[in-house]
Amino acid sequence: MTTTHLILVPGSWLGGWAWDDVLPGLRAAGLVPHPVTLPGLDPSDDASAVTRADHVQAVVELVDRIADDGDDVVLVGHSGGGAVVGEVVDRRPDRVRRAVYVDSGPLEDGNALVPDLPADSAGQAFPSWEELADGGSSLEGLDDAALARLRERALPHPAGVARAAVHVSDERRFAVPVTAICTSLPSEVLLTMVDGGPPLHTEMGRYDVTYVDLPTGHWPMFSRPDDLAAALVDAARA
Template sequence: MSTSTHDLTHDLEPLPLHVVLVPGFWLGAWAWDDVVPHLGAAGLVPHAVTLPGLGDVAEDRSGVTRDDHVRAVLDVVAPLEGDVVLVGHSGGGAVVHEALDRDPGRVRRVVYVDSGPLVDGAALFPDVPAEAVEIPLPSWEDLAAQGSSLEGVDEAGLARFRDRAVPHPAAVARGAVRLGDQARLDVPVTVICTSLPSEVLRQMAHPGPPLHTELGSLDATYVDLPTGHWPMFSRPADLAEEIVRAAQA
């Protein structure tokens, strides 16, 4: 019995649209728990990532490097069939940008959540002492003083954050970003601005201080979602909606 081309085409199902979620400092995949169901309900396939050294307080973080974090993201992406969108929150933004640089043809779009891509050679915290192995979660007061607003996170959310946070590998924080493929600049990005208005960020989107970012060289769409630095805790449904909109653009 012969099968028509029409029948074969009809039987083919569209490939899924994958969203790889990379959290910032001190966080594991759990940080996206309130976002993931909304992404799935919208038809996306979410993959929340726990980067090396951030799975448990008892882990040995002495040998964890930036390259380990980048490779962990690439390992998640490698077996996926279909389009891939990378989402990086805070310090995770620099990680997904390096992952993009390693394989730009594999990525449909990058979404930066209160974050952005660093330029080649820049580091998030270059002044972290060489002898430091890990960076514990600071006090709420210190975080606020550093510009990491906790706006919108209730007491239960803060308690969960504090209870589940894991010290961040120091070598990752002080390690320099390494980029080499200019094709990364051709991949569209969405920047979800939560603690800093897009109007302000646009003025800072250049390679110099204080941000040392490549945003000004990218095909970037800016979205304002006013809240603090951790929208996955303060406005998870709204954050998911913006990620879906970006992924489907």
């Protein structure tokens, strides 16, 4: 019997801990979750030389270990982690059964998360609440405890990742089906923004996408963890 593994890639500033409240629901459904802490996002890491290629390679290696055992791989990317997932699908289109984007999407080739981050920056610092809200990262659903947890545990995102361009080129990536879990933006709005270019620079419109609405803010793993787990279970079983 094939086992379905979910590789959970968090957004910028976050480690695998961000998925803690989602894991019980996934395990209860018989799925095997793998919350990922990308290079440079563990407090013990030296993030100064970490590159986007390092992030992509870390997930590719996990995909390969699971697929080599004959098991099923579903990739999940939240926020900035969606760009990593998009690149991993490009590298391993024959080893990923589905990609799930949580308030996120795959970036077009040549685009970066923070292209104007100064070259001498040590990293992309975790913004203020006001800056996050102004940038479209809604705090809806986060209570004081969740905000404190996020502020306490978030780390600067490696500069070499934030300002580096995404590289995708394998047309086979578009054959991998996608689930888009829409939290900050409802699907009817997102559908008007998926065909590339600003503001999202996503290539989502070129995939076979199932849109799922989960109204909340940008961090559903904190604001609606049980509902997010249920949505991920449905996506993994699709």
